[in-house]
Amino acid sequence: MVEKWVLDILACPACHAKVELVRDHWLVCQNAECRRKYPIRDDIPQMLIEEGDNYRDIAVEDLPAVS
Ligand SMILES: [Zn+2]
Structure with a gap:
Protein backbone atom coordinates (compact mmCIF):
# COMPACT_ATOMS: atom_id res chain seq x y z
CA MET A 1 0.00 0.00 0.00
CA VAL A 2 1.31 3.39 -0.93
CA GLU A 3 1.28 5.87 1.94
CA LYS A 4 -0.84 8.98 1.76
CA TRP A 5 2.13 11.33 2.13
CA VAL A 6 3.75 9.68 -0.88
CA LEU A 7 0.67 10.39 -2.94
CA ASP A 8 0.76 14.00 -1.83
CA ILE A 9 4.22 14.55 -3.29
CA LEU A 10 3.77 12.49 -6.42
CA ALA A 11 3.02 14.32 -9.63
CA GLU A 51 4.64 3.82 -18.75
CA GLY A 52 1.85 6.38 -18.53
CA ASP A 53 1.66 6.60 -22.31
CA ASN A 54 0.59 2.97 -22.48
CA TYR A 55 -2.69 3.67 -20.68
CA ARG A 56 -3.70 7.08 -21.99
CA ASP A 57 -6.54 5.76 -24.08
CA ILE A 58 -7.81 3.27 -21.54
CA ALA A 59 -10.68 4.44 -19.35
CA VAL A 60 -10.04 4.34 -15.61
CA GLU A 61 -12.68 1.66 -15.15
CA ASP A 62 -11.07 -0.49 -17.86
CA LEU A 63 -7.57 -0.46 -16.38
CA PRO A 64 -6.24 -3.99 -16.05
CA ALA A 65 -5.35 -5.64 -12.77
CA VAL A 66 -1.77 -4.99 -11.73
CA SER A 67 0.20 -7.95 -10.49
ZN1 LIG B 1 -0.19 14.21 -16.62
Whole structure:
Protein backbone atom coordinates (compact mmCIF):
# COMPACT_ATOMS: atom_id res chain seq x y z
CA MET A 1 0.00 0.00 0.00
CA VAL A 2 1.31 3.39 -0.93
CA GLU A 3 1.28 5.87 1.94
CA LYS A 4 -0.84 8.98 1.76
CA TRP A 5 2.13 11.33 2.13
CA VAL A 6 3.75 9.68 -0.88
CA LEU A 7 0.67 10.39 -2.94
CA ASP A 8 0.76 14.00 -1.83
CA ILE A 9 4.22 14.55 -3.29
CA LEU A 10 3.77 12.49 -6.42
CA ALA A 11 3.02 14.32 -9.63
CA CYS A 12 2.63 13.24 -13.21
CA PRO A 13 6.13 13.29 -14.76
CA ALA A 14 4.69 14.41 -18.09
CA CYS A 15 2.59 17.41 -17.06
CA HIS A 16 3.27 17.74 -13.30
CA ALA A 17 -0.42 17.62 -12.38
CA LYS A 18 -1.54 15.77 -9.27
CA VAL A 19 -2.27 12.08 -9.51
CA GLU A 20 -5.11 10.22 -7.83
CA LEU A 21 -4.94 6.69 -6.46
CA VAL A 22 -7.44 4.36 -8.10
CA ARG A 23 -8.14 0.79 -6.95
CA ASP A 24 -4.91 0.77 -4.92
CA HIS A 25 -2.83 0.02 -8.01
CA TRP A 26 -3.12 2.97 -10.32
CA LEU A 27 -2.13 6.59 -10.18
CA VAL A 28 -4.26 8.58 -12.57
CA CYS A 29 -3.14 12.00 -13.75
CA GLN A 30 -5.83 14.57 -12.99
CA ASN A 31 -5.04 16.64 -16.09
CA ALA A 32 -7.83 15.92 -18.59
CA GLU A 33 -5.48 16.69 -21.48
CA CYS A 34 -2.87 14.24 -20.25
CA ARG A 35 -4.83 11.23 -18.97
CA ARG A 36 -1.70 9.18 -18.32
CA LYS A 37 -2.06 6.39 -15.79
CA TYR A 38 0.79 4.88 -13.83
CA PRO A 39 0.66 1.37 -12.36
CA ILE A 40 1.92 0.58 -8.87
CA ARG A 41 3.88 -2.65 -8.90
CA ASP A 42 5.13 -4.18 -5.64
CA ASP A 43 4.16 -0.94 -3.86
CA ILE A 44 6.40 1.08 -6.16
CA PRO A 45 4.67 3.67 -8.38
CA GLN A 46 5.97 3.37 -11.93
CA MET A 47 6.17 7.09 -12.61
CA LEU A 48 7.64 6.97 -16.09
CA ILE A 49 6.19 8.92 -18.98
CA GLU A 50 6.60 5.90 -21.25
CA GLU A 51 4.64 3.82 -18.75
CA GLY A 52 1.85 6.38 -18.53
CA ASP A 53 1.66 6.60 -22.31
CA ASN A 54 0.59 2.97 -22.48
CA TYR A 55 -2.69 3.67 -20.68
CA ARG A 56 -3.70 7.08 -21.99
CA ASP A 57 -6.54 5.76 -24.08
CA ILE A 58 -7.81 3.27 -21.54
CA ALA A 59 -10.68 4.44 -19.35
CA VAL A 60 -10.04 4.34 -15.61
CA GLU A 61 -12.68 1.66 -15.15
CA ASP A 62 -11.07 -0.49 -17.86
CA LEU A 63 -7.57 -0.46 -16.38
CA PRO A 64 -6.24 -3.99 -16.05
CA ALA A 65 -5.35 -5.64 -12.77
CA VAL A 66 -1.77 -4.99 -11.73
CA SER A 67 0.20 -7.95 -10.49
ZN1 LIG B 1 -0.19 14.21 -16.62
